[in-house]
Amino acid sequence: MPLVYSLFKPFGMTGYTITTFGLDAPYSMLTLMYFATAEQFEEAFAAHGEEIYAKVPLFSSEVPPHYVGQVYNITV
Template sequence: MTVHCTVLYPNDDDATFDMKYYLATHMPLVQEKFGPFGMSGYSVLKFQNGPDGSKPQYSVQATLHFDKAESVGKASKEAGEPVFGDVPNFSNKSPIFLVADVVDDKS
């Protein structure tokens, strides 16, 4: 079963995030390191304020697409060090990770 690993970056008042670095350097690194473990692709979202002007709880979301749940764990364990070690180069906040089975997808 296909799984998605969602990576969320907090939007705290003191949070910093370098989107240019993230897109040009970090995400290609993620694909390079995790691709051999079943990561087929990813998407990146930058959250906007709500319709009422409220600030979102998170600033950025990356969704990593994997072929199966075991692949996420194996990629993290065997190739995660350079990926996780790169986070301070673009953000001063630690991300939150969520792994989910894809139960329906019309994209």
């Protein structure tokens, strides 16, 4: 994620979270990336998505899906 953050920050990425799951979950982890708008993410992904996905085999045997959504509330 430090590489992704360094590439996406100029497009407006403000931060990210990483959550790991147990062995019974369909995925081992989830990463949320934070931008002010979905368009900022789309621009960042258009510019660097191929570069990032080319590095995925160094860390995983799976191609990660990506979804765009909106955060409505955070309570901690």
